[in-house]
Amino acid sequence: MATLDYKATYDISRYGFLQERRPYIEVTKEKFGDIAHLIDNITRDGEAFRKMCTVVSRVPDVYTILEDDAKVLYSILTMIIHKWVWGCGVDNISHIIPFKIGYTWWHLCEYWHYPKVLTHASVDLFNWKFIDDTKEFSLDNITNCHTITGNHSESWFYLIMVAIEGVGGQAIKHIMNVYDELQGGRKIDKITYEVLQISDYMNSCVEIIKRNFERFTNGTHKCDPDYFFNKLRIYLSGFNNTTYFPEGGIKIESMDIKPINLKGGSAAQSSLIQLFDIFLGIKHPEKHSNDFLKEMRDYMPMKHKLFLEYCEKLPSLRDFVESQDDHALTSYYSICVERLLSLRRVHIAIVHTYVMAFVKKDSSTNVNKEKGTGGTDPNVFLKNVIEDTNRAVI
Numbered sequence: 027m028a029t030l031d032y033k034a035t036y037d038i039s040r041y042g043f044l045q046e047r048r049p050y051i052e053v054t055k056e057k058f059g060d061i062a063h064l065i066d067n068i069t070r071d072g073e074a075f076r077k078m079c080t081v082v083s084r085v086p087d088v089y090t091i092l093e094d095d096a097k098v099l100y101s102i103l104t105m106i107i108h109k110w111v112w113g114c115g116v117d118n119i120s121h122i123i124p125f126k127i128g129y130t131w132w133h134l135c136e137y138w139h140y141p142k143v144l145t146h147a148s149v150d151l152f153n154w155k156f157i158d159d160t161k162e163f164s165l166d167n168i169t170n171c172h173t174i175t176g177n178h179s180e181s182w183f184y185l186i187m188v189a190i191e192g193v194g195g196q197a198i199k200h201i202m203n204v205y206d207e208l209q210g211g212r213k214i215d216k217i218t219y220e221v222l223q224i225s226d227y228m229n230s231c232v233e234i235i236k237r238n239f240e241r242f243t244n245g246t247h248k249c250d251p252d253y254f255f256n257k258l259r260i261y262l263s264g265f266n267n268t269t270y271f272p273e274g275g276i277k278i279e280s281m282d283i284k285p286i287n288l289k290g291g292s293a294a295q296s297s298l299i300q301l302f303d304i305f306l307g308i309k310h311p312e313k314h315s316n317d318f319l320k321e322m323r324d325y326m327p328m329k330h331k332l333f334l335e336y337c338e339k340l341p342s343l344r345d346f347v348e349s350q351d352d353h354a355l356t357s358y359y360s361i362c363v364e365r366l367l368s369l370r371r372v373h374i375a376i377v378h379t380y381v382m383a384f385v386k387k388d389s390s391t392n393v394n395k396e397k398g399t400g401g402t403d404p405n406v407f408l409k410n411v412i413e414d415t416n417r418a419v420i
């Protein structure tokens with residue numbers, strides 16, 4: 027275990043599952059062809075943007091580009107495709123992606139194992155940069171590379187999640203130190219020290235998620251709930267709703283493929299939160315919750331999914347804590363569980379403000395209505411997940 031280079035094997039950076047790219051990769055015409063022009067114009071109105079998509083001619087060769095460039099291309103192409111599909115509203119969905127764009131995207135996703143839909147990876151993990159490269163990672167020193175709408179609400183919605191990944195991801199090295207120790211010397215002081223470090227990072231995650239509600243000095247929300255529900259959420263809808271995709275999903279012009287019917291983007295695709303569950307031994311026994319969280323792994327970058335599977339096979343911290351009956355270790359372990367519980371409690375408050383508060387109102391732009399973009403009934407699923415976490419406190 028100590029010899030495994032988990033960062034290289036599972037594509038983990040010093041900011042965890044976030045992709046760190048220094049220097050920042052510019053989306054130039056030389057490297058990305060006409061796709062660069064499309065992403066520069068993505069905030070234009072839906073019809074004008076669609077016209078631009080139909081005249082794309084020069085596209086990159088997905089089989090020869092570097093992996094870092096492939097991630098950038100995946101991120102921008104998913105945004106372009108979702109704008110193409112949803113950008114003219116629910117009454118004017120386009121079910122067929124123009125050939126050049128669709129062909130490039132399809133081959134890119136096949137070759138690099140990316141899901142063919144907008145994901146947490148495409149808008150968060152692969153879509154951020156430092157504001158000031160010389161300063162430390164923090165929510166106030168990061169920004170998005172691209173957004174679909176150009177609106178600050180979309181930007182803040184993504185950045186909260188990026189910041190949680192980047193700060194919480196720094197706990198991974200301590201988690202791996204615990205696993206090392208559990209497989210080796212099992213020194214209680216060392217494990218206790220590492221668990222304390224992890225609890226600090228988890229506390230920072232709780233502080234960040236609370237900032238989802240933050241406002242500008244003029245009083246308006248940085249992520250406006252109305253804008254989120256009525257303008258932004260449509261782009262997180264995916265292609266699996268048969269009311270809107272009666273032929274079973276989206277297709278690509280001139281390609282003989284099955285309709286693509288994947289679910290929409292959701293932070294439930296975060297490997298970090300699932301890693302916290304695994305590390306702390308928090309189980310989700312209710313079948314629907316468990317199945318859904320497992321399914322979300324198929325929407326993660328493949329190496330991150332494999333990392334979770336690897337960690338699941340390592341010795342359990344919880345078993346060790348219970349076997350030792352050590353006051354300090356038990357209380358730091360429980361503090362970690364309580365911090366995850368706090369994060370989930372703030373999260374459900376967010377879901378109430380940004381989704382539940384609107385479902386009673388008529389909204390023609392909302393495809394998912396009261397359902398999560400991942401397809402769950404959040405009132406049931408999120409409450410179950412909170413209860414599971416609560417039960418794990420020792």
Ligand code: HEM
Nearest residue numbers: 186187292293294299376377380398399400401402404411
């Ligand atoms: C406006 C902001 C947000 C909304 C409306 C929202 C909504 C939802 C909904 C409805 C679900 C249920 C699954 C589904 O059907 O998609 C969910 C799950 C989840 N969300 Fe969010 N979410 C938001 C922000 C965040 C943030 C900032 C995080 C960061 C931690 C997050 C992490 C998760 C996780 C990890 C799950 C899976 C359940 C769990 O493990 O606790 N979400 N979200």
